[in-house]
Amino acid sequence: MSAENTLLYVDGVSVSFDGFRALNSLSLIIGPGEMRAIIGPNGAGKTTMMDVITGKTRPNTGTILFEGGTDLTRMDEAAIANLGIGRKFQRPTVFENHTVWDNLELALKNPRKTWSALAYGMNPKDRARIEEILDITRLSPRRERLAGSLSHGEKQWLEIGMLLAQDPKLLLVDEPVAGMTDAETEQTAHLLKTIAGTRSVIVVEHDMVFVRELGVKVTVLHEGSVLAEGSLDSVSANRQVIDVYLGR
Amino acid sequence: MLTRFLLLGLDKRAGVLLTVLAVLAVAVPVMALAVPPDSPFHLPMHSVSLLGKYLSFALLALALDLVWGYCGILSLGHAAFFTLGGYAMGMYLMRQIGPRGVYGHPELPDFMVFLNWKELPWYWQGFDQFWFAALMVLAVPGLLAFAFGWFAFRSRVTGVYLSIITQAMTFALLLAFFRNDMGFGGNNGLTDFKEILGYDIQAPATRVGLFVATVAALAAGYMVASSLVASKLGKVLVAVRDAESRVRFLGYSVERYKLFVWTLSACMAGVAGALYVPQVGIINPSEFAPAASIEAVIWVAVGGRGTLAGAVLGAVLVNYGKTYFTAALPELWLFALGGLFVLVTLFLPKGILGLAADRFRKREPAAAVPAAASKGA
Numbered sequence: 197m198s199a200e201n202t203l204l205y206v207d208g209v210s211v212s213f214d215g216f217r218a219l220n221s222l223s224l225i226i227g228p229g230e231m232r233a234i235i236g237p238n239g240a241g242k243t244t245m246m247d248v249i250t251g252k253t254r255p256n257t258g259t260i261l262f263e264g265g266t267d268l269t270r271m272d273e274a275a276i277a278n279l280g281i282g283r284k285f286q287r288p289t290v291f292e293n294h295t296v297w298d299n300l301e302l303a304l305k306n307p308r309k310t311w312s313a314l315a316y317g318m319n320p321k322d323r324a325r326i327e328e329i330l331d332i333t334r335l336s337p338r339r340e341r342l343a344g345s346l347s348h349g350e351k352q353w354l355e356i357g358m359l360l361a362q363d364p365k366l367l368l369v370d371e372p373v374a375g376m377t378d379a380e381t382e383q384t385a386h387l388l389k390t391i392a393g394t395r396s397v398i399v400v401e402h403d404m405v406f407v408r409e410l411g412v413k414v415t416v417l418h419e420g421s422v423l424a425e426g427s428l429d430s431v432s433a434n435r436q437v438i439d440v441y442l443g444r
Numbered sequence: 445m446l447t448r449f450l451l452l453g454l455d456k457r458a459g460v461l462l463t464v465l466a467v468l469a470v471a472v473p474v475m476a477l478a479v480p481p482d483s484p485f486h487l488p489m490h491s492v493s494l495l496g497k498y499l500s501f502a503l504l505a506l507a508l509d510l511v512w513g514y515c516g517i518l519s520l521g522h523a524a525f526f527t528l529g530g531y532a533m534g535m536y537l538m539r540q541i542g543p544r545g546v547y548g549h550p551e552l553p554d555f556m557v558f559l560n561w562k563e564l565p566w567y568w569q570g571f572d573q574f575w576f577a578a579l580m581v582l583a584v585p586g587l588l589a590f591a592f593g594w595f596a597f598r599s600r601v602t603g604v605y606l607s608i609i610t611q612a613m614t615f616a617l618l619l620a621f622f623r624n625d626m627g628f629g630g631n632n633g634l635t636d637f638k639e640i641l642g643y644d645i646q647a648p649a650t651r652v653g654l655f656v657a658t659v660a661a662l663a664a665g666y667m668v669a670s671s672l673v674a675s676k677l678g679k680v681l682v683a684v685r686d687a688e689s690r691v692r693f694l695g696y697s698v699e700r701y702k703l704f705v706w707t708l709s710a711c712m713a714g715v716a717g718a719l720y721v722p723q724v725g726i727i728n729p730s731e732f733a734p735a736a737s738i739e740a741v742i743w744v745a746v747g748g749r750g751t752l753a754g755a756v757l758g759a760v761l762v763n764y765g766k767t768y769f770t771a772a773l774p775e776l777w778l779f780a781l782g783g784l785f786v787l788v789t790l791f792l793p794k795g796i797l798g799l800a801a802d803r804f805r806k807r808e809p810a811a812a813v814p815a816a817a818s819k820g821a
Contacts, residue, residue, distance in 0.1 A: 250693060252689070272692070272697075273689070273692035273693055274692050274695050274696055274697040274698070275695075275697075277692070277693050277694060277695035278695040282693070283693045285690075289687050289689075289690045290687075290690075291682070291683045291686055291687055291690070292686055292687075293682055293686055294679060294682065294683065298679055301676065301679070302676070302679055302680060302683055302691075302694060303694055308694075308695045308696050308697065309700075310677060310700050310701055310704045313675065313676045313677040313680055313701075314449070314672070314675055314676070314677045315449070316675065316676040316677075317448065358694070362694065362695070
């Protein structure tokens with residue numbers, strides 16, 4: 197494998213927690229503009245994989261390169277986020293004591309230094325961008341509400357809106373439709389596709405209907421490494437995948 | 445840019461507080477100096493200094509609220525920064541005594557003569573200059589806070605663990621300053637001050653002047669804090685308080701933000717200590733006692749954490765209560781203080797000002813739910 201012309205290059209990454217191997221020589225390549233769905237049974241290492249890419253957990257061994265050259269294993273969360281990697285958590289995490297507007301203002305792609313934040317003043321360009329995101333996420337009527345008072349689904353969209361404001365090159369999305377109604381699920385799939393555009397997206401999801409709706413290449417994780425890769429139909433037909441999911 | 449920054453903090457609450465402070469700055473000098481002593485409106489000099497003491501505590505409470513209420517860093521050692529600022533001012537005041545000490549030594553403070561020291565230690569140099577002492581009032585607490593924060597925040601020490609090491613920090617300073625060979629007057633601390641900037645420190649006009657300076661410092665501190673929390677930086681701080689790791693994934697370096705507000709807060713506490721010392725006339729190691737820092741936490745909790753004006757209100761109210769109780773029922777004060785903390789935690793989690801704000805909002809149902817702190821430190 198070569199890291200050239202890849203956005204994310206993960207090679208031979210292993211992580212152990214107290215002897216438990218959460219990731220076992222995981223390798224994965226995401227191209228620029230690609231959307232990828234990651235599925236796998238509980239404990240397959242999906243969340244750990246995201247932790248490793250975003251700098252929350254350091255791998256014991258292995259290489260993770262961003263845009264072919266930047267070594268992510270040496271950087272902290274903030275530095276990785278500033279490279280252009282955004283993350284959406286499984287449980288919606290928004291700033292509950294801030295308004296919807298302020299949540300987006302904080303996420304907006306602007307200098308992150310202390311002094312820049314101190315001197316920051318809202319400008320027409322940022323205002324227009326936030327308005328635009330409020331429209332896309334259909335949160336416009338909620339702009340002055342505290343994020344803590346939003347419904348579960350609205351929080352999910354706000355968080356997706358925050359990712360949009362961050363304008364990342366790579367988006368990691370952890371179970372975006374968990375706990376959502378069918379209508380919300382449909383709207384979320386639409387939202388994600390809108391966001392994807394030219395960006396690369398990795399979606400971790402249990403909901404097969406949702407994965408089918410996305411219609412993208414699927415990677416199946418099992419016990420911390422890749423079990424199968426391909427279209428949803430081809431991996432669904434894979435003997436090993438069936439065994440893992442049905443629990444032989 | 446600075447004007448715009450300060451305008452940010454000028455909300456309705458700031459208006460009320462600044463008005464009250466402005467009234468105090470005019471009324472107290474008039475009542476203490478111009479009104480004849482037999483008039484019922486006369487303010488005795490000891491009350492002026494007492495009020496000044498309350499307001500210097502209010503500035504400490506403000507500093508604490510900035511880190512605790514807005515950034516979720518529960519400091520149980522903030523009195524350490526206050527006391528260091530106080531010692532820096534105390535050292536200046538000691539040097540002003542000159543040859544008027546009991547032993548009449550031209551340069552050495554009495555306690556050094558008593559300990560048979562022959563010359564001034566290096567770290568006492570420069571403190572005969574007010575500007576140098578004023579700089580140290582900010583620099584010493586600021587540098588200690590910076591060093592402490594640098595290690596603590598980078599190692600991602602948070603919550604209860606951080607609170608415990610702040611407590612350890614102030615306790616270590618307490619023990620160190622108790623030692624005579626530290627050169628800060630040991631157990632007795634620094635006292636018997638004579639002059640400040642050439643004015644007799646006991647003279648009514650000087651004491652009123654110190655009071656007005658305290659009011660001005662509190663007003664300035666409030667404006668800085670209020671503008672800060674209204675800025676984008678303030679929003680980042682609240683975000684750190686409520687969901688620290690989310691802030692990291694947005695690309696903010698949480699450590700730097702914490703370090704900034706922590707150091708600023710320590711400098712504010714230092715100024716408060718420097719104003720406290722000339723008004724009470726003494727500084728000794730007991731101010732480093734862990735209980736002093738915990739008391740400051742109670743002031744903020746009572747007034748309402750995460751509401752800057754609440755910290756000021758809480759500090760003044762609780763200290764007024766302390767003055768009253770320790771005179772009327774001295775043996776009951778500590779029980780009253782402990783009881784107050786329990787009551788506030790159980791029934792007034794947002795403090796007096798938080799409760800008032802909730803009441804106010806109930807009459808305006810359209811407004812959003814309270815923005816005050818809802819998550820443990």
